[in-house]
Amino acid sequence: MQTIINRFIKYIKIDTQSDPNNPEFPSTKKQWDLAHLLVEELKEIGLEEVELDNNCYIMATLPSNLDYKVPTIGFISHIDTSPDFNATNINPQIHKNYDGKDIILNAEKNIILSPNYFEDLKQYKGQTIITTDGTTLLSADDKAGITEIVTAMEYLIQHPEIKHGKIRIAFTPDEEVGKGAHLFDVEKFGAEWAYTMDGSQIGELEYENFNAAGAKVTINGKIVHPGYAKGKMINSMLIANEFISGLPKNEIPQETSGYEGFFHLHTLNGEVEKTTLEYIIRDHDMNKFNNRKEQFQQVANDLNKKLGSDLVLVEIKDQYYNMREKVEPVMHIVDIAEEAMKQLGIKPLIKAIRGGTDGSQLSYKGLPCPNIFAGGHNFHGKYEYLPVESMEKAVAVIVKIAELVAERK
Numbered sequence: 001m002q003t004i005i006n007r008f009i010k011y012i013k014i015d016t017q018s019d020p021n022n023p024e025f026p027s028t029k030k031q032w033d034l035a036h037l038l039v040e041e042l043k044e045i046g047l048e049e050v051e052l053d054n055n056c057y058i059m060a061t062l063p064s065n066l067d068y069k070v071p072t073i074g075f076i077s078h079i080d081t082s083p084d085f086n087a088t089n090i091n092p093q094i095h096k097n098y099d100g101k102d103i104i105l106n107a108e109k110n111i112i113l114s115p116n117y118f119e120d121l122k123q124y125k126g127q128t129i130i131t132t133d134g135t136t137l138l139s140a141d142d143k144a145g146i147t148e149i150v151t152a153m154e155y156l157i158q159h160p161e162i163k164h165g166k167i168r169i170a171f172t173p174d175e176e177v178g179k180g181a182h183l184f185d186v187e188k189f190g191a192e193w194a195y196t197m198d199g200s201q202i203g204e205l206e207y208e209n210f211n212a213a214g215a216k217v218t219i220n221g222k223i224v225h226p227g228y229a230k231g232k233m234i235n236s237m238l239i240a241n242e243f244i245s246g247l248p249k250n251e252i253p254q255e256t257s258g259y260e261g262f263f264h265l266h267t268l269n270g271e272v273e274k275t276t277l278e279y280i281i282r283d284h285d286m287n288k289f290n291n292r293k294e295q296f297q298q299v300a301n302d303l304n305k306k307l308g309s310d311l312v313l314v315e316i317k318d319q320y321y322n323m324r325e326k327v328e329p330v331m332h333i334v335d336i337a338e339e340a341m342k343q344l345g346i347k348p349l350i351k352a353i354r355g356g357t358d359g360s361q362l363s364y365k366g367l368p369c370p371n372i373f374a375g376g377h378n379f380h381g382k383y384e385y386l387p388v389e390s391m392e393k394a395v396a397v398i399v400k401i402a403e404l405v406a407e408r409k
């Protein structure tokens with residue numbers, strides 16, 4: 001157990017936070033720091049074809065030890081951590097034999113991780129939990145995933161009696177800013193399918209995610225001295241208010257769950273002369289997704305009709321699609337992961353992601369790629385925590401999947 005803890009801590013000590021506002025690739029130079037360390041480590045444990053390309057993607061190979069051919073599979077996780085919260089000087093706290101009570105993250109600042117609020121904690125009583133000190137995120141997302149993949153590869157190398165086909169692994173930059181799959185060379189990776197180790201709690205197995213679009217609404221007004229404005233002034237903020245009210249008021253993130261889609265207004269900037277609204281539009285179902293985009297445009301059309309000119313402009317851009325469409329035709333790849341979990345006594349939790357993963361983009365680039373738990377909870381904030389036992393189980397799942405694929409003669 002100490003080995004896996006040490007490896008995880010070595011990775012989280014390196015700040016790899018990505019930056020959504022930097023168009024360069026990768027978005028932060030510091031991601032190279034971990035990339036270089038990983039390359040050395042992968043070579044050291046005995047992987048082959050260890051390569052770091054010019055865009056900060058790492059790929060490596062564990063050769064087959066079979067004398068017959070089985071599909072090449074892959075495991076993927078991401079190097080960067082979320083820009084949502086402080087990720088510098090992470091100071092992990094290790095709580096052995098967790099007693100099921102409140103965990104004081106920071107006494108001075110009175111920051112407490114409580115099972116009364118975060119109920120999932122209760123299931124880890126007796127386990128070893130790694131938390132933050134309340135001042136940073138933990139970056140288990142996705143350094144737990146990296147730790148698990150490296151540890152599983154090392155285990156397979158040290159245990160040649162476990163039979164497996166060719167395995168490819170990859171670590172990608174900039175996942176948290178939505179670009180992790182952009183420059184991923186699927187052809188070079190050369191796997192028939194892969195799994196991202198980037199889910200949350202133990203058992204998670206996901207092959208459905210949202211269809212996603214971003215939408216920008218620009219409303220042009222007309223500023224006139226308020227004292228002389230009658231019949232002349234057009235206040236773009238008031239029109240924006242009408243636009244917002246024109247969308248269904250309950251179809252928003254805080255009112256929806258499961259397979260329910262939404263419109264989410266995340267940014268609003270306004271003056272009389274000009275107001276911009278930025279939305280994201282999400283739905284698992286492709287028809288409903290398309291309807292949502294039409295409905296969005298229709299609200300603008302109706303307003304323009306009413307106002308008698310084209311004051312409201314809408315720009316909608318698709319971001320990613322539900323990987324289900326690409327995974328369903330090769331459903332055995334989900335079945336194998338589910339079977340691996342069952343054989344290890346892990347209860348599979350199969351559910352639709354209310355978001356996206358690198359795997360959804362990779363699936364559309366020709367690499368079907370469901371997502372498996374990495375073990376952490378409360379990602380992207382100071383309450384993030386990771387049960388070490390979940391990490392160990394994830395390692396076991398990777399090894400078991402390799403074994404099950406080797407049986408597919």
Ligand SMILES: [Zn+2]
Nearest residue numbers: 078141142198
């Ligand atoms: Zn992640």
